Amino acid sequence: MSTHRKRSVSSFLLTSVTWLIVLLTIFPILWMVFTSLHSNDQILNGITTFSLPKPQWVNYINMWDTVNFAVYFRNSLLICGATTLLAGTFAVLAGYALARFDFPGSKLFSMSIISTQLIPGIMFLFPIYLMFLWIKNTFGLPMINTYWGMILVYTAFYTPISIWIMRSFFVSIPRDLEESATIDGCTKFQAFYKIILPLSLPGIIATGIFIFLTAWDELLFAWVLTTSSDVQTIPVGIRLFVGQYNTRYDLLMAASTVVTVPVMVIFFMTQKYFISGMTAGAVKG
């Protein structure tokens, strides 16, 4: 009886601690939304009450025309969407090749995929910047300030790690499936296309979300490789709310909320696949 009570007391304590941590963890996000509903004067004076008699929904309207935020939003969606499609396709193909075939050079290739992660982004930054200048000067093909320039760079950067995630996902699918399919008269490509691809859909979705979230987050290259607001992405555009003399915290927080919401929605719609896909690779190695 007494051990039972002791256990339930400790269990109650642990549960309370867990919930306390959860609340503390999500507090900054709630605070962002709460702040975005204040006027800039209120924010600059410091908000110290948790009641909100007059929510300033107008911030969510003003943020779109103060800095033409819709353009940045569209650019981010376009660049990240195209990157996800391209890098995801390459990752599926190469990941399958690495998981199933022991071809000459596969070891070297796996090693080079891992080693790309060790190179600091800044080491690519100058050469790619100069390479883009060179292409423009030599072939007359603009690369800086173009969608395809950004998509090219992002696709190349997120392909290696995505190959790694896809590879561990394909490894977890039994080989017998393709073998019996080839015995039934399928070619290797048909076995891959008809049997393995549908089965690996959760992994493909997980990899796709991973690529999208990473691209949505990228700042350094977006900042250097774009100078015109026609192609600049959200992380570059959002800083326009920070002025030299006057920072519009109300609009900044509204914009921050607006750029966080789509990724949250995408993430929570696909969370089930994402977690199973990410952990399949991470836990089994």
Added chain:
Amino acid sequence: MGLHTEKNLPVKAAASKRAVWRKRVRDNKFAYMLMVPTIIFMLLVHLLPMIQGFWMSFLKLNQFTLGKYLKAPFVGIDNYVGLLFNSDNPVRQGLNFAIRNTAIYAVIVTIGVMVMGLMMAMLLNRDFPGRSIARTAMLLPWVVPSYVVGVLWGFMWQQNGIINYFLVDVLHLYAEKPFWLLGPNTIWAIIIPTIWRGWPFLMVIFLAGLQTIPEDIYEAATIDGAGKFRQFWNMTLPMLKPVIAVQLLFQIINNVYSYNIVSTMFGNGAGYPGEWGDLLMTALTRQSFGYWSFGSGSAASIMLMFAMLMIVGVWYRAFRTELNTQ
């Protein structure tokens, strides 16, 4: 006769080895086809820029030579020497602070996310009311883009911000409101948000790892009289070691190369985060672009890469057995 065959054997072996290799290439035509797009991309956007970056580190590249950078003057190892010994070199300015801060930041953040992630994974692995809601809520910070994390926390750390309100007005931990974005406190102002955003991911990974450990070994250990701590230390941790090894490597890489949070917290990259807030990546980017010294910038990033290779070497030695038994 015997002599004859002995003489021919190595030749034959080499020929057959080549034939086997050729056959393996032919048999794997499909695999090569699948790899083609990736190989093209990696040659163009990884290998080529890398060679170029290496070459650039030996050139004098500034605003005057940039236009025809292929013909820029070759200066040998001058860029490296300048970075190491010449205190007038603009890229070198403040690099000592950046190296120190990056070391502190990377170590504390890496340990922080791993320990907190594991602790939370163990708390959430229990059965309690609202467990699935708590798990989902815990993931929220990880979905917040890192530039938003920088903006948001930079706002919360302000002197009349919400954090000081809690610390001073509610908890009375300080007599007056401290500055967080100035002076030695800055390092905490960048470490805490990074841990905040990073640990949910580790929690997910560890939670999945914990669920692969069979329940009955804990029951057996309890019957044998092993306490909770012994069970954690002797069973849970060793079982998670391969997962920990892989995540540790990715955390080290991520945190040494961290850029977004610091750059958006302090004036969006243009500003100087101060001698306690500047990291290697923010310092190198700001200085190289600010002074148009791409040669020195390349040399610095190559040295950084070699330092990273050494760290990975140490990591590999430490976890060799776990990685090979998988």
